[in-house]
Amino acid sequence: MAERAGRSRLTREQLRIWRGFIETSNELRGRLAARLQSESGLSDGDYQVLLALSEAEGRTLRSAELAALIGWERSRLSHHLGRMERRGLVARDAAEDPRGVDVRITPQGAEAFRAGSVPHFRAVRELFVDALTPDQLAQVAELTEALRRQWDGLAAE
Template identity: 50%
Template sequence: MTKQQLAVWRSLLDTTSALARALTAELALESGLSSGDYQVLLALVEAPGKRIRSSELADSIDWERSRLSHHLRRMEMRGLVRREGSGPHDSRATHVTLTTQGETRFQTASKIHTATVKRYFADALSAQQFASLAEILDALDRHLTSM
């Protein structure tokens, strides 16, 4: 790698980390939800019937199943989700369902999150910069999926 390529790479890592920290902090401060809570709730809101198999949920948010299981236990204790077995003779919690409270909290958090993304990200770039960034991200995505 050239010095310039390495500098741009480091800048990308630093900037995305700073954005993630800012978004996570604001989300937690304003809504009481962690970024993990938000990811889980978003996946459930988008799932048919607001219900999904826990293994599919883990795959969709790219989490290990054990991490998700622990996180869901905490979310369930807070009334955000409900875990259900797949049948009367199966005590394993294989489906996750969004509760009314979880949906309400998500809707509130979503407004906060959207405003925060706008303030920290969208407001920083011009329309031309957005077009360039979209082109760059598309090129990276195509490259990664071809490997």
């Protein structure tokens, strides 16, 4: 028990590293979202939805599956889909199961996604990939894999 209590305290250095990681991650996400919006007219949320739908079989997902896939609450997704539907990017259809709704990407949504991906990938390269050496990129991959393994282990407990 004492060992566990001692392990729960973070050192100043650990807190400094954690804060730097969070602040840098938030700054990167914000810069990418701003560039995506200004260069394509798509919000970060639009892009997440369109990406998930473009990768789905038949380019369609149940709304509950889509919400889980992108990590959103269903009510948030429903409101966002309404805005996207009014812009012609997605369509919602009654599912075979009357308790659900199918969400599909429209041709206009697919085109907006394709057009938005080019400047988005350019921004990812400029703001992330180009800032790191190949060794540092490999380290980022190792770090993200270690975090996911930790989370999977905690979820299994």
